[in-house]
Amino acid sequence: MEATNEIHDVIIIGAGPCGLAVAARLREETPSAMFTDEEHQRYHWIKKHRGKMSLVRAQRRKNKGVRADRYTGSADISMRNLQETSEEEPCCAQESKYSALVIDSSGNKWMERWNKAFRALEIDHLRSPMFFHIDPGDRDGLLAYTRETGREKELYELSGCVGHEMSKHKRKKMRNLSQFPREAEINERDRKDYYTPSTKLFADYCASIITRYGLNEMDQIQQSDVHDIQFSEIEGSPDNNKLFTISTCHGQLHSRAVVLAIGPGHTKMMPWELSQDEQLAACHSSEIGAKFPSPLLTKKIERRQTTNMVVIGGGLTSAQISHIAIRKGVTKVWHLIRGDLKVKHFDVSLNWMGKFKNYDKAVFWSADDDEERFEMLQSARNGGSITPRYHKLLKQHIAHDRLSIHTNTVIRDRHFDPVSQTWQLTTDPPIAGLPSCIDYICFATGMKTDITQMPLLQSMNCDYPIETLHGLPCLTDDLMWKNDVPLFVTGRLAALRLGPAGPNLEGARLGAERIAWALEDVPGINRVGRDRSSPDKDLQKAFCGLGNRYDSLCEE
Numbered sequence: 001m002e003a004t005n006e007i008h009d010v011i012i013i014g015a016g017p018c019g020l021a022v023a024a025r026l027r028e029e030t031p032s033a034m035f036t037d038e039e040h041q042r043y044h045w046i047k048k049h050r051g052k053m054s055l056v057r058a059q060r061r062k063n064k065g066v067r068a069d070r071y072t073g074s075a076d077i078s079m080r081n082l083q084e085t086s087e088e089e090p091c092c093a094q095e096s097k098y099s100a101l102v103i104d105s106s107g108n109k110w111m112e113r114w115n116k117a118f119r120a121l122e123i124d125h126l127r128s129p130m131f132f133h134i135d136p137g138d139r140d141g142l143l144a145y146t147r148e149t150g151r152e153k154e155l156y157e158l159s160g161c162v163g164h165e166m167s168k169h170k171r172k173k174m175r176n177l178s179q180f181p182r183e184a185e186i187n188e189r190d191r192k193d194y195y196t197p198s199t200k201l202f203a204d205y206c207a208s209i210i211t212r213y214g215l216n217e218m219d220q221i222q223q224s225d226v227h228d229i230q231f232s233e234i235e236g237s238p239d240n241n242k243l244f245t246i247s248t249c250h251g252q253l254h255s256r257a258v259v260l261a262i263g264p265g266h267t268k269m270m271p272w273e274l275s276q277d278e279q280l281a282a283c284h285s286s287e288i289g290a291k292f293p294s295p296l297l298t299k300k301i302e303r304r305q306t307t308n309m310v311v312i313g314g315g316l317t318s319a320q321i322s323h324i325a326i327r328k329g330v331t332k333v334w335h336l337i338r339g340d341l342k343v344k345h346f347d348v349s350l351n352w353m354g355k356f357k358n359y360d361k362a363v364f365w366s367a368d369d370d371e372e373r374f375e376m377l378q379s380a381r382n383g384g385s386i387t388p389r390y391h392k393l394l395k396q397h398i399a400h401d402r403l404s405i406h407t408n409t410v411i412r413d414r415h416f417d418p419v420s421q422t423w424q425l426t427t428d429p430p431i432a433g434l435p436s437c438i439d440y441i442c443f444a445t446g447m448k449t450d451i452t453q454m455p456l457l458q459s460m461n462c463d464y465p466i467e468t469l470h471g472l473p474c475l476t477d478d479l480m481w482k483n484d485v486p487l488f489v490t491g492r493l494a495a496l497r498l499g500p501a502g503p504n505l506e507g508a509r510l511g512a513e514r515i516a517w518a519l520e521d522v523p524g525i526n527r528v529g530r531d532r533s534s535p536d537k538d539l540q541k542a543f544c545g546l547g548n549r550y551d552s553l554c555e556e
Contacts, residue, residue: 007254008101009525011246013456014261015104015221016114018491018508020206021134022259025512026098026519027213028136098525101255102221103248109221110210111203118199120289121320122327125156125196127346127387132505133202135209136512142197145205154198156389158345224248229258230459231485241524244487257486257522259515264447264492264503265454271312271411271443277418285317285444292321293328296421297440301329308435310334310425312411313444314341315384321442323393326402333397334434335405336427342385348500352380364499370469373496380500384446406431449492460487472496478518479511486522488515 012019106113135141228247246253268284283291314337397403413426423438450471467474481487490511495502
């Protein structure tokens with residue numbers, strides 16, 4: 001990637017779920033947040049047959065009121081055209097009204113880091129329910145895609161989320177919903193949503209979205225590290241507006257707006273900083289693909305020597321690491337959790353998950369200040385947790401004496417021998433039977449979320465400082481840095497505005513929706529050639545029931 005004088009409308013930093021959600025939303029003219037399925041079909045039918053259909057066009061004449069003239073296009077729509085419309089897939093916006101560029105440090109493909117992490121941890125199913133995804137066009141799009149492709153067998157049912165728990169035998173005896181308990185009768189309609197898709201199914205669905213919106217151009221994603229973001233006046237820039245200068249390892253880029261979609265960041269949370277020697281026998285969970293198992297540990301496993309590994313953390317990732325370590329041949333894993341072991345389907349409580357349960361969200365958005373919102377975030381997520389499915393796997397490993405879980409336990413002291421590349425650990429409280437030589441430690445302790453410590457935001461923090469709360473930025477309601485600074489933030493870093501689901505796939509879609517609307521008001525972006533106030537656009541909006549239908553009437 002070379003420095004260029006081209007000024008992009010928007011540069012998206014991050015090609016993960018949040019970045020993909022924004023890119024797709026910028027090409028979707030009828031988002032599901034605003035349009036029903038019926039309105040989607042109507043809009044795309046009109047768009048497909050524009051210039052072929054007979055319309056009544058009203059014209060305003062001086063002193064004569066409004067007269068309706070019959071307007072005939074190049075040809076009337078035939079029954080054959082109508083049949084083709086019903087049989088074809090809905091039309092989509094393939095070209096963006098914005099000139100956009102995506103920068104990602106992991107690669108030049110969408111979801112590169114996401115896919116690598118899932119492969120490294122051998123994750124076969126997502127944790128999220130079916131209505132958590134990145135498709136801006138259809139809230140139930142993942143469920144529809146699953147049925148259209150006949151892949152229902154790749155769904156894993158989350159038992160206990162809907163209604164009452166009951167055996168399959170008892171369900172067979174119930175002939176109709178009237179026999180269910182009252183709560184189950186109400187909630188049973190949502191059962192279809194409380195499945196999780198396989199990793200392959202979700203990846204294919206994302207690929208279909210990428211294809212649908214034409215987001216697979218070879219030069220759209222450029223692999224590079226972003227070092228700094230500046231917002232200032234640039235000599236010779238058009239419109240006399242401030243522009244962003246993105247400094248990367250390959251040069252500088254310019255844009256009118258920037259979307260920061262980098263997740264929690266890249267700073268690892270560690271109990272202590274590992275020395276160069278200690279890194280030979282320890283790693284963070286984000287490095288699991290490259291550093292685990294270590295060469296020495298691999299040799300010991302191949303020689304069938306007794307090996308011991310310590311995993312630290314209480315979230316789902318820690319359970320996944322313990323599971324794959326045993327699968328790879330580690331003799332025993334000692335799993336240390338600082339607090340209690342929490343088992344639940346999702347990393348947020350169910351009252352935040354329901355598709356139509358907006359009470360808690362309304363309370364969050366109407367909170368008096370960000371302190372109150374942060375407390376709600378903490379309460380809703382309540383630290384790390386593992387799913388019932390992985391809890392069952394861990395219990396099986398415990399039964400075979402391959403795993404030992406110790407809650408409310410921390411490492412009080414440690415010593416690393418660089419010759420044998422093993423650890424000697426002292427825990428609080430002491431663990432009976434803990435070997436004197438630990439071969440490997442993996443820290444599943446998450447990533448630190450603090451915008452004040454991110455190198456790429458140092459100039460923004462200096463030139464345009466904003467309030468932060470526990471490392472989270474206090475953004476505008478449009479997820480913008482400041483009202484006059486069009487740096488948008490989405491994902492985990494926008495949790496104070498998006499709510500507890502901000503770090504999840506649901507937050508990716510919600511964030512993309514807010515950003516798409518706010519981008520329309522960024523100075524310099526709405527230039528000639530993309531005028532949304534054109535008569536043709538007004539006509540389409542009127543047919544979809546948006547805006548004032550009389551705006552399209554022109555005076556003579």
